Amino acid sequence: MRYKTDILVIGPGIAGLTFTIKMAEARPDLKITVLTKTTERESNTRYAQGGVAAVWDFENDNFEKHVADTLDAGAELNDVEVVRMVVREGPERVKDIIKWGARFDKNESDEYELGREGGHSENRILHFKDLTGWEIQRTLADKVRQFENVEVLEHYFAMDLITQHHLNRIVTRVTPGICCYGAYVLNKNTNETDTFLSRMTFLATGGAGQIYKATTNPVIATGDGIAMVYRAKGRIANMEFVQFHPTALYNPKGLSPDFLVSEAVRGYGGILKAADGEEFMDKYDPRKSLAPRDIVARAIDHEMKVRGVENMFLDVRHIDKKKFLDHFPTIHEACLDAGVNPMKQMIPVVPACHYMCGGIVIDKNGATSIKGLYAAGEATYSGLHGANRLASNSLLGAMVFADRSFKHISELIDQSTFEDKIPDWNAKGTTEPNEMILITQSTKELKEIMSSYVGIVRTNTRLKRAVDRILLLYKETEDLYKETVISPQLFELRNMITLAFLVTSGAQMRQESRGLHYNTDYPDEAPYNEITYM
Numbered sequence: 001m002r003y004k005t006d007i008l009v010i011g012p013g014i015a016g017l018t019f020t021i022k023m024a025e026a027r028p029d030l031k032i033t034v035l036t037k038t039t040e041r042e043s044n045t046r047y048a049q050g051g052v053a054a055v056w057d058f059e060n061d062n063f064e065k066h067v068a069d070t071l072d073a074g075a076e077l078n079d080v081e082v083v084r085m086v087v088r089e090g091p092e093r094v095k096d097i098i099k100w101g102a103r104f105d106k107n108e109s110d111e112y113e114l115g116r117e118g119g120h121s122e123n124r125i126l127h128f129k130d131l132t133g134w135e136i137q138r139t140l141a142d143k144v145r146q147f148e149n150v151e152v153l154e155h156y157f158a159m160d161l162i163t164q165h166h167l168n169r170i171v172t173r174v175t176p177g178i179c180c181y182g183a184y185v186l187n188k189n190t191n192e193t194d195t196f197l198s199r200m201t202f203l204a205t206g207g208a209g210q211i212y213k214a215t216t217n218p219v220i221a222t223g224d225g226i227a228m229v230y231r232a233k234g235r236i237a238n239m240e241f242v243q244f245h246p247t248a249l250y251n252p253k254g255l256s257p258d259f260l261v262s263e264a265v266r267g268y269g270g271i272l273k274a275a276d277g278e279e280f281m282d283k284y285d286p287r288k289s290l291a292p293r294d295i296v297a298r299a300i301d302h303e304m305k306v307r308g309v310e311n312m313f314l315d316v317r318h319i320d321k322k323k324f325l326d327h328f329p330t331i332h333e334a335c336l337d338a339g340v341n342p343m344k345q346m347i348p349v350v351p352a353c354h355y356m357c358g359g360i361v362i363d364k365n366g367a368t369s370i371k372g373l374y375a376a377g378e379a380t381y382s383g384l385h386g387a388n389r390l391a392s393n394s395l396l397g398a399m400v401f402a403d404r405s406f407k408h409i410s411e412l413i414d415q416s417t418f419e420d421k422i423p424d425w426n427a428k429g430t431t432e433p434n435e436m437i438l439i440t441q442s443t444k445e446l447k448e449i450m451s452s453y454v455g456i457v458r459t460n461t462r463l464k465r466a467v468d469r470i471l472l473l474y475k476e477t478e479d480l481y482k483e484t485v486i487s488p489q490l491f492e493l494r495n496m497i498t499l500a501f502l503v504t505s506g507a508q509m510r511q512e513s514r515g516l517h518y519n520t521d522y523p524d525e526a527p528y529n530e531i532t533y534m
Contacts, residue, residue: 162197208495377398
């Protein structure tokens with residue numbers, strides 16, 4: 001089928017729905033279509049536990065402190081102007097979602113209770129228990145239903161962006177004026193490929209944690225948006241900076257996703273320890289358990305390897321039980337389900353892939369290098385996070401860039417038109433796949449390769465081995481793609497292979513150790529900046 005919509009939004013998380021709500025409210029004359037890969041309430045946003053970082057208590061905190069903390073965590077690879085912009089505009093964006101109905105915890109004085117997480121010099125994290133992401137997703141999903149000009153389509157898998165390439169024109173990474181005309185989308189309800197034509201397209205597809213075995217990301221996090229932009233010859237940058245959250249609940253059964261033990265637990269007094277009760281973070285950073293995530297994750301990884309153990313521990317036994325249950329009911333329940341009583345036993349934890357700090361290059365208005373295509377959230381690289389994201393800055397950045405994209409598109413949409421000459425998807429010459437095992441086994445192999453060779457600590461030898469194996473998987477998968485009818489599983493595999501290649505090749509190009517990228521062959525920082533994949 002062919003659809004026409006003024007604005008196509010791909011992704012139902014905080015970035016996608018914030019943008020949609022603001023646009024729908026300002027322009028009720030425009031038709032806005034939101035595509036969700038599964039359901040309206042399933043996104044990376046939903047799994048964010050800690051909260052939103054924003055300067056709120058101006059008596060003890062200020063913008064410059066938040067800026068300084070962000071730059072310090074990002075190993076000075078951030079874009080300073082972007083950081084200042086997000087930090088200054090952030091509180092107003094938080095007020096937006098509060099106005100829409102989002103609830104954040106308050107103290108006895110009816111003031112917002114501000115938490116503190118690793119890398120922050122002050123308490124500035126607004127949160128809803130340990131379910132902040134769930135609360136924000138609920139708020140946005142409820143709000144977006146109020147607009148008659150918004151249509152949310154569930155179980156629609158975006159496969160490829162439509163550009164001049166689909167008009168039989170040659171498009172390369174140096175072709176000027178590449179334009180986006182919409183997307184080809186697999187309707188999972190009918191197994192047919194639909195053509196969505198749009199005047200403007202907004203990507204908010206989240207990260208790609210599923211390229212690793214251990215990840216806190218949901219199973220939908222396969223890097224679809226980044227891969228689509230790469231195939232469309234758009235700019236991608238700094239993919240080597242993969243954030244591993246230091247404290248996922250140890251999961252010996254290999255279930256996915258890994259349960260996240262929020263950084264807010266350490267902000268509330270949790271202490272990292274070895275099995276014998278020894279504290280170890282003082283060997284790595286004076287901030288101890290509240291050091292930035294890259295430092296803590298490397299420390300835990302190092303301690304595990306030196307001691308020959310599969311996990312370290314987070315001790316919360318000294319925290320008042322009632323207060324812990326009030327703040328972290330979900331974490332407490334997850335620990336009990338895993339056979340651990342956190343009030344009596346230390347919580348076993350391991351690092352797990354958590355957040356992509358690189359992605360689709362966007363400017364201050366969320367515009368990509370492809371005309372008519374905007375993006376926000378974890379799928380993007382804006383310069384906000386640098387070489388390592390400061391805790392709870394992700395939701396903040398998503399809201400700020402969604403707002404800026406809304407304002408910029410509002411100025412341009414009336415001059416934009418549809419491209420009607422786009423052909424429908426061509427599936428001639430393909431057959432049904434005979435063996436799904438080819439896809440599932442390649443997915444397992446990819447996760448093994450990335451986890452073994454492109455993890456928290458890297459070497460040139462490991463990276464070369466990873467690239468060699470990824471390229472082999474790429475060839476096998478592309479052959480399968482050309483011969484068989486498309487499926488969500490096959491497209492996800494293609495996207496994950498693309499993301500794995502971008503992460504690994506970026507790591508090869510960055511001949512230094514900085515932030516989340518640590519290569520033992522280059523232990524010292526060097527004056528490298530943005531690495532763009534052309």
